[in-house]
Amino acid sequence: MTHSHQAKGSLDPRRWTALAILLTGAFLPPLDFFIVNVALPSIREDFHASASTMQLIISGYATTYAVMLITGGRLGDLYGRRNVFLAGMVAFAAASALCGFAWSPAVLIAGRILQGFAAAIMAPQALASINAIFPEHEKSKALSFYALTFGVASMAGLFLGGTLIALNVFSLGWRSIFLINLPVIAIAAPAALVLLRETRSENARKLDLGGATLIALALFALISPLIEGREHGWPNWSILMLSASVPLLLLFWRYEQKVGAAGGDPIVEPRLLQVPGLKRGLLSALFFYAFAAFWLTFSVYQQGGLGRTPFEAGVAILPAAVGFVLGPFASGSILRLFGRYSAAAGMTLEAAGLFATAALISFGAPEYLFVALFFIGAGQGIALPNLVKTVVARVDPAKSGLASGLVNSMLQIGGALATALIGGLFFSILGSSSDVGSIGHAYSVAAVAIGLCLLVAGWLSADLPFNNGVHR
Template identity: 75%
Template sequence: MRHSFDVKDNPDPRRWIALVILLVGAFLPPLDFFIVNVALPSIREDFRASAAAMQLIISGYATTYAVMLITGGRLGDLYGRRNVFLSGMLGFAAASALCGFAWSPAVLIIGRVLQGFAAAIMAPQALASINAIFPDHEKSKALSFYALTFGVASMAGLFLGGALIALNIFGLGWRAIFIINLPVIAITAPSAFLLLRETRSEHPGTLDIGGALLIALGLFALIAPVIEGREQGWSVWLILMLATSLPLFVLFWRHEKHIESMGRDPILAPSLLKNPGLMRGLLAALLYYAVAAFWLIFSVYEQGGLGRTPFEAGLAILPAAVGFALGPFASERFLRIFGRFSAGLGMAIQAIGLLATAVLISFGFSHFVFVALFVVGVGQGVALPNLVKSIVQRVDRSQSGLASGLVNSTFQMGGALAAAVIGGLFFTVLGTATDVESTGRAYSVAATAIAICLLVGGWLSIGLTANKELPR
């Protein structure tokens, strides 16, 4: 049965309660990315696993999540976002259980891949449902909470992982970081079934299996080498895989044009990308997520250069988390005052904060870095909801799931590329040195590169909200 309603004249009375449920689905995927980083030493000691196995525990999740996001978003459009959200959440619970009770590194890697797959099915439905159930005048506030969720998830991952391992609840050790998902989902899934209103495309059609397979293969061929390249020394097979990504994307594009010309439903309609400003917005999103490399380089500076423990490094980055928590609450006011400049202004604030950290560290004033980190967090909290809204509003609500998958997939690709390129720049400048001065110099160069990406992305974002929105 088709479920539709006029969100403007008849908004869902339970939409704010539904938002809490949806944000749990948006919270779990980034949480499980960050939390595992903290637990890796314990996992390696327990399994006596190789460094390659440890890399796969991280990259298996990240790669699968990134390559399946577009397909996951489209599934919600076709089969109902509540249904797909629930399916992804239950799959995430099953995969988390497999990870938590894994008896070997191979089983844990399989569980992580399945977690990434389920996360890609679940996560796009949150953003798509927000776009579908909230009227335009409330959407900025809802997206502010959505943006806040990412900051909370990243910080919670850094602290919760260490705390759970230290507490050793029921003797579970590192396994608790996965098993903790089960009671959360046991509460959230029934609530989602009872309280979420079903939304989907007005013209559901059928799933383009060929397109879904080609886009997944193309993204895998692009992202897997980017994630693994530096660690694996850019071996021949990774370079060959990267080279195949372009022909796979060309083949996918031709397939989609053919499917659309036949009057059928492509996974990504080529005509969709003709919507004014959409491509520009996606490029801005790609550059915006260069900030993902900041968490890597600052952590290495704190631990490798200053010799701090993971917990102390987590405390050092807390000002950015506080800024990120407060920024989204100011984003709606920024939108009212600065209009189409809001997302760009947020990214400029981030860039100023990053450049300030580089200057302070370069001149030996690292004890004042906390102020600049707060500025970085505020800018990120302002930029994210305004940027997401300016992109998602370029498409009709019937394609909210696809737009959500596109945005999330673009963010993941931007993060992977930034970690590889800017992370590579950081380690190239650092070389074999381990002293605080050399690490600070490498950080400053990499932070400046991130700031440049943010400034360019901010420039691209200007004007996105100036175009007339599509009819709802």
């Protein structure tokens, strides 16, 4: 039998080598979300596609990924995290190949939907496996590497996308942003087969298909209109779907209670949310990823306001990438200084950086943005591993996949909400103006709104112990 945790005498001697493979699986999903944004103009020109088609290339991936994360995490608990990780990785490679060789917009959209599904199967296993194979005294360091990977992938997507298109590798143009995944997975998948130790829930039964279907429908009804609605002027269907998401979520919750009461194995155990601090931690994750709106608004400011090319815009955010890299390595010192307030300290630093960008742009000093961007990156690099640890470490390792899926789902929902609401605020203020002053003002308001969300996230995460010693 494979186990969901390691006894003290049975630590996996290859766990640190295995971590590199797991981090590859954590790196690819956010990379492929952000890398496409830079390539959209080239894709549109090549296919003579409409703006709505371009939006589907983004939303097809983002929606499927967010909707399937909880189910993907639970699959690892039930059927083995290594098995599910490998299946997701192979499927991600196949979907990437379909995108890279797409001969029409419809095929590209189909490939992106499949990519999102594969990413949702693969990504939760990385965080769940870290929680399962590392002992308590090593988890903080391992989670710091996870946070570093997640953050750098977001940055690298913007920079790497612009670089690949500028270099026009093998005359592939935009197709190279998808095909680059293939050699990476060709190396990582065989290594995973050899190096990863199988872990799963000791009491695994079968997947709660009814619960999986209901949560997928509820999240689709919530997330799809948030991603698509603003682009289409909030049509009636988007309002109806948002309204339907509430009763669907309630129906899902009642169904899970019924399954649990009957002695079944619900996909989300209702009593799991009774773990002290877990609900606050998940709410903190929701507000924390309001930061996703930063990428949208700051990209518009750089390219629309300052007139930078995609490559130049990618280079301009490198200070934030440096902060991301250095932030997790400072987590140990931050932990000693701030203890259980470490995540809040990182979020406060990140919010301060956002407020600084708003001030610098408002006062006409964008040349100093690199300093503020560094602190934004460092703050997120400090906050993310500490936030993840406060949530995942309080859950029984047998439910690591579910906990990972819940955390990632809250991050994705938070990002979708922020992009819709704060992005909507940004474009409402901007209106039809296109001068640098108007775009800068709209960005500054959005940056303050994002910063306030981060302060709320910090308040929610404050005083949450890393491990309350109670596993449910």
